[in-house]
Amino acid sequence: MTGATGFIGSRLVRELARRGYEVVVFSRxxxxxxxEVSGAADYVAWEPTERGAWVSAVEGAYAVVNLAGASVGGKRWNDRYKREIANSRTVGTRGLVNAMTVAKARPSVLLSMSVIGYYGHRDATPLDESAPPGDDFLARxxxxxxxxxxKAEALGVRVFLPRTGIVLGAAGGALSLMALPARLFIGGPILPGSQYVSWIHLADEIAILAQGLEDARFAGPINATAPNPVTNREFNAALGRALGRPSWAPVPGVAVKAVVGEFAESVITGQRVIPRRLLELGYAFKFPTLDAALGDIYGPWRDPSGVAP
Ligand SMILES: NC(=O)c1ccc[n+]([C@@H]2O[C@H](COP(=O)([O-])OP(=O)(O)OC[C@H]3O[C@@H](n4cnc5c(N)ncnc54)[C@H](OP(=O)(O)O)[C@@H]3O)[C@@H](O)[C@H]2O)c1
Incomplete structure (x- = not known):
């Protein structure tokens, strides 16, 4: 598993170990x-551009899980960082598929992370997996x-591409940043406020990724988002309720752009993504609504500061 040290990966390692898998962490x-990551069977050095010892871990593995990628929201973008965002995903994935090509015993499945940013900056039109891609930077x-x-499909490998929405969990991820203004009593929608936020609770994300490794029906792109996306205004109101804080201070989109730069376009626009394939496959969401998800994350048994144990 690449990206195993991350917000999603570290939880997925734990879940797969619980299910009896031997997980080999690939890390730079x-x-x-x-x-940082407990529960793995081994930890190997992984440089996507180099054919190191990690290649032998691909040989004979049941699955390859590919989550690695430079953070899209963590830094202000310049041309160099945009290249890193792109290359850390495409070059790394190419390296893994090349290793599968030369393997004598090929993995049965490649779980390669994908993103709802694939659909680009959109209006409120519901988007299922058949919607065409956008043409902004993140969509490309x-x-x-x-x-x-x-490309691994040509090798007879099942390729599962979970197009993941904003993953909400207690410690880390986007929610820590999104909740910060509310915790400081300056929470409110990012204008226009009508743009959609397609989110998923971390517990559902992990369950979907794990099921997708085991269930042969999980093939191709599958939207990994809760069935009830909300507008940015609704998201901030729910966040205020969950944190017991007011949500009254609207933030103009231009102000967000001035602070975070080009990435702000994704926050000012967004997408209304529908998990059509998951619903057809009968996946039962643990947290289908935002109030349920935030209630679990910020429930009374948690630290009221919003910092998870
Ligand atoms: N969190 C979300 O809301 C969300 C939503 C949709 C999609 N995703 C995607 O899902 C994947 C995992 O998300 P996450 O939130 O768990 O990410 P994360 O916490 O930022 O972790 C990403 C991992 O990728 C590796 N990495 C970081 N920068 C890299 C670089 N420049 N080159 C190669 N590897 C690099 C790191 O592993 P090592 O340092 O150990 O090598 C890191 O642990 C990412 O690709 C992300 O884009 C996340």
Missing amino acids: NPTRARG VGVAWEQEAR
Whole structure:
């Protein structure tokens, strides 16, 4: 598993170990990874551009899980960082598929992360998996990332591409940043406020990724978002309720753009994504509504500061 040290990956390692899998963590820094991620069978050095010892871990593995990628919201974008966002996904995925190509015993499945950013900046039109991609920077990265992964289909490998929405969990991820203004009593919608936020609770994300490894019906792109996306205004109101804070201070989109730069376009627009394939497959969401998800994350048994144990 690449990206195993991340917000999603570290929880997925734990869940797969619980299910009896031996997980080999691929990390650019395996020593750090060993300290950060518990439950793995081994930790190997992984440099996407180099054919290192990690190649032998691909040989004979049941599955390859590919989550690695430079954070899209963590830094202000410049041309160099945009190249890193793109290359950390496409070059890494290409390396994994090349390793599968030369393997004598190929994995049965490649789970390669994808993103709802694939659909680009959209209005309120509901989007299922048949919707065409957008053509902004993140959409182009999403398209190229999926294309690299799908090359494994020609090898007879099942390729599962979970197009994931904003993952909400207690410690880390986007929610920590989104909740910060509300915690400081300056929460409110990002204008226009009518743009959609397509979210998913971390517990559902992990359950969907794990099921997708085991269930042969999970093939191709599958939207991994809750069935009830909300507008940015509704999202901030729900966040205020969950944190017991007011949500009254609207933030103009231009102000967000001035602070975070080009990435702000994704926040000012957004997408209304519908998990049509998951619903057809009968996946039962643990947290189908935002109030249920936030109630679980910020419930009374948690630290009231919003910082999870
Ligand atoms: N969190 C979300 O809301 C969300 C939503 C949709 C899609 N996704 C996607 O799902 C994946 C995992 O998300 P996450 O939130 O768990 O991410 P994360 O916490 O930022 O972790 C990403 C992992 O990727 C590796 N990585 C970071 N920068 C890299 C670079 N420049 N080159 C190669 N590898 C790099 C790191 O592993 P090492 O340092 O150990 O190598 C890191 O642990 C990402 O690709 C992300 O885009 C996340």
